[in-house]
Amino acid sequence: xxxxxxxxxxxxxxxxxxxxxxxxxxxxxxxxxxxxxxxxxxxxxxxxxxxxxxxxxxxxxxxxxxxxxxxxxxxxxxxxxxxxxxxxxxxxxxxxxxxxxxxxxxxxxxxxxxxxxxxxxxxxxxxxxxxxxxxxxxxxxxxxxxxxxxxxxxxxxxxxxxxxxxxxxxxxxxxxxxxxxxxxxxxxxxxxxxxxxxxxxxxxxxxxxxxxxxxxxxxxxxxxxxxxxxxxxxxxxxxxxxxxxxxxxxxxxxxxxxxxxxxxxxxxxxxxxxxxxxxxxxxxxxxxxxxxxxxxxxxxxxxxxxxxxxxxxxxxxxxxxxxxxxxxxxxxxxxxxxxxxxxxxxxxxxxxxxxxxxxxxxxxxxxxxxxxxxxxxxxxxxxx
Amino acid sequence: xxxxxxxxxxxxxxxxxxxxxxxxxxxxxxxxxxxxxxxxxxxxxxxxxxxxxxxxxxxxxxxxxxxxxxxxxxxxxxxxxxxxxxxxxxxxxxxxxxxxxxxxxxxxxxxxxxxxxxxxxxxxxxxxxxxxxxxxxxxxxxxxxxxxxxxxxxxxxxxxxxxxxxxxxxxxxxxxxxxxxxxxxxxxxxxxxxxxxxxxxxxxxxxxxxxxxxxxxxxxxxxxxxxxx
Numbered sequence: 001x002x003x004x005x006x007x008x009x010x011x012x013x014x015x016x017x018x019x020x021x022x023x024x025x026x027x028x029x030x031x032x033x034x035x036x037x038x039x040x041x042x043x044x045x046x047x048x049x050x051x052x053x054x055x056x057x058x059x060x061x062x063x064x065x066x067x068x069x070x071x072x073x074x075x076x077x078x079x080x081x082x083x084x085x086x087x088x089x090x091x092x093x094x095x096x097x098x099x100x101x102x103x104x105x106x107x108x109x110x111x112x113x114x115x116x117x118x119x120x121x122x123x124x125x126x127x128x129x130x131x132x133x134x135x136x137x138x139x140x141x142x143x144x145x146x147x148x149x150x151x152x153x154x155x156x157x158x159x160x161x162x163x164x165x166x167x168x169x170x171x172x173x174x175x176x177x178x179x180x181x182x183x184x185x186x187x188x189x190x191x192x193x194x195x196x197x198x199x200x201x202x203x204x205x206x207x208x209x210x211x212x213x214x215x216x217x218x219x220x221x222x223x224x225x226x227x228x229x230x231x232x233x234x235x236x237x238x239x240x241x242x243x244x245x246x247x248x249x250x251x252x253x254x255x256x257x258x259x260x261x262x263x264x265x266x267x268x269x270x271x272x273x274x275x276x277x278x279x280x281x282x283x284x285x286x287x288x289x290x291x292x293x294x295x296x297x298x299x300x301x302x303x304x305x306x307x308x309x310x311x312x313x314x315x316x317x318x319x320x321x322x323x324x325x326x327x328x329x330x331x332x333x334x335x336x337x338x339x340x341x342x343x344x345x346x347x348x349x350x351x352x353x354x355x356x357x358x359x360x361x362x363x364x365x366x367x368x369x370x371x372x373x374x375x376x377x378x379x380x381x382x383x384x
Numbered sequence: 385x386x387x388x389x390x391x392x393x394x395x396x397x398x399x400x401x402x403x404x405x406x407x408x409x410x411x412x413x414x415x416x417x418x419x420x421x422x423x424x425x426x427x428x429x430x431x432x433x434x435x436x437x438x439x440x441x442x443x444x445x446x447x448x449x450x451x452x453x454x455x456x457x458x459x460x461x462x463x464x465x466x467x468x469x470x471x472x473x474x475x476x477x478x479x480x481x482x483x484x485x486x487x488x489x490x491x492x493x494x495x496x497x498x499x500x501x502x503x504x505x506x507x508x509x510x511x512x513x514x515x516x517x518x519x520x521x522x523x524x525x526x527x528x529x530x531x532x533x534x535x536x537x538x539x540x541x542x543x544x545x546x547x548x549x550x551x552x553x554x555x556x557x558x559x560x561x562x563x564x565x566x567x568x569x570x571x572x573x574x575x576x577x578x579x580x581x582x583x584x585x586x587x588x589x590x591x592x593x594x595x596x597x598x599x600x601x602x603x604x605x606x607x608x609x610x611x612x613x
Binding site for chain 1: 528
C-alpha cells in the first residue's frame with residue numbers, strides 16, 4: 001500500500017524512519033508525545049520539508065526527479081488534533097472547500113498526466129459522507145456553534161471529500177474528553193470498515209490503537225522501534241515503558257463461534273482455546289480483537305475446578321522476563337496466540353514456573369469487557 | 385450651518401484624496417503586513433522601521449522627501465512625467481500620495497495585528513485540502529484578516545482627511561486642487577475675518593473624524609460576528 005522513508009534533523013532531534021505497509025487499513029503511529037509522530041506525518045503531508053524523503057503511496061511517488069510535490073498536490077487528507085475548521089465558513093462551506101478543489105485537481109491531472117488518478121477510487125460524495133458521519137443536522141451550522149466532537153466529525157468529512165489517497169489523522173481525539181471521544185470513535189471504526197482509504201492514525205493512547213489499528217508502527221525518539229500487527233506489537237518489551245505497566249497485555253484475535261442468547265456471552269475462538277466474553281455487537285462469524293491485560297491473567301499449574309472464572313485456557317510457558325523488582329512477565333503460548341501474565345516473583349518461585357511448563361491461564365469475563373472490540377465489515381449494529 | 389462653495393470644495397477634495405490614498409495604499413499595506421508577519425525576511429527589521437518612519441518624522445520632512453523623489457526633476461517624478469505624462473507635484477494625485485505615505489504605518493499596524501491573529505494552521509489545513517498559495521490567501525487568510533483590513537482602512541481614511549504638513553509641503557495649497565479641509569482651515573486663519581469659516585471647517589472636521597471612528601468600530605463588530613468570534 002505505501003512505503004515511507006524520511007530523515008530530518010532539527011535542534012538536536014533526529015527523525016529517521018523507514019516504514020513499509022502492504023495491506024490496506026489503519027496504520028497506527030504509536031509512541032510517547034515528542035517521539036516524532038507529528039513531525040513524520042507533517043513530512044508525509046508535505047507541510048514540513050524533510051532533509052530526505054521518499055514516499056510511495058499505491059505505487060505513486062510523492063517526489064519526482066528529486067523534487068517533492070507540494071502539499072496541495074499530494075492528495076493526502078489530514079485531520080488535525082484541533083480540527084482547524086474555517087471559522088468564516090459554515091459547515092457546508094467547510095465540507096465543500098476541499099471537494100471543489102479535488103475535482104479541479106483530478107480534471108487538471110487527467111489532462112497533463114502528472115498524476116495517475118486512482119481508477120478504483122471510491123465515489124465519496126457528500127451524500128455518502130454526511131450520513132456516514134452523522135453530519136446532516138450540522139450542515140447549515142456555524143463552526144463556533146459545534147461541540148468538539150462535532151468539529152472533528154466535520155473535519156473528517158472535509159478531508160474525506162477531497163477523495164484522498166491517504167488519510168492522516170493526527171491525534172484527532174486528544175483534545176476531547178472521554179465522553180466526546182466515545183462519540184467520535186464509532187465513526188472512525190465505520191470509516192475503517194466501509195471505505196477503502198488507507199489511514200495513518202497518530203496516537204499515544206493505546207486504547208484508540210486497540211480499537212482502530214490494523215497495523216502498528218511503534219516509534220520512540222525519532223526511530224521506528226518495531227512495526228507489525230497489533231498482536232505482535234502488544235508483546236514488544238518496549239511497550240511497557242510507553243503505555244505504563246498497568247496497560248501491558250497481549251492483544252489476541254478471535255472468531256465468534258456462537259452467542260448464547262440467554263447469558264449474552266459470546267464464544268470466541270482464540271488459538272486453540274475458546275474465550276467467553278460479553279460483547280453485545282458480536283454475531284457468529286464476526287472477528288474480534290481483545291486485549292488481555294497481564295495483571296488480569298492468573299496462572300495455575302494444575303487444572304482448577306469450581307471457580308467463577310469463565311475462561312480457562314491451556315498453554316505452555318514460552319519464556320519469563322523480569323518486569324519490575326517484585327514481578328515477572330510470563331509469556332504463555334496458548335496455541336496460535338500468545339498471552340502475557342504478570343505474576344509476583346514469590347508466586348513464580350512457589351509454582352516453579354519455567355519455560356516449557358504446561359499451565360492453565362484464567363481470566364474473568366468482566367476483566368475483558370471494555371477491552372474487546374468487533375472488527376471488520378462483519379461488525380453489526382447492536383441487537384435491540 | 386451653511387458652507388460656501390469653496391468650503392464644500394475643500395471638504396469634497398479631502399474626502400476624495402483620503403479615499404484615493406486608501407485605495408492606493410491598501411494592497412501595498414496588506415503585502416507589507418503579510419511579509420512582516422508570515423515571512424522571515426532578512427531585512428524584516430529594516431522594512432518594519434522604514435514603514436513606521438512617517439509616524440516619527442516631522443510631516444514637513446516627509447513632504448520634502450516626496451518633493452525630492454517625485455518632483456518634476458526627481459528620479460521617480462521625472463520618469464513618471466516623461467513616460468506617462470503623470471505629474472504629482474501641485475496635483476490632487478500628489479496630495480493622495482502624500483496622505484497615503486503618512487497614513488501607511490497606521491494601516492500596516494492594524495492589518496498586521498489582525499494577520500497575527502489568523503492561525504497559520506488554518507492555512508496548512510487549506511493546503512491539505514488542495515489550495516495553492518494564492519487560493520488559500522484569498523479564501524482563508526484574507527477573509528479572516530478582514531476586520532483588521534477594514535479597521536485599518538477606516539482609520540487611515542479618517543487620518544487622511546486631516547493630513548496637513550506633508551500635503552502642503554509636497555503639493556502646496558491650490559484652491560480646488562490641493563486645498564483640502566485642514567489647508568482651507570489654515571488659510572482661513574491666515575485671512576483677516578476668517579474666524580467664522582475656520583470654525584465651520586473645524587466643526588466639519590470634528591464630525592467627520594467622529595463618524596469615521598464610530599464607523600470603524602461598528603464595521604469591526606459586524607465582521608467579528610460574521611466570523612463567529
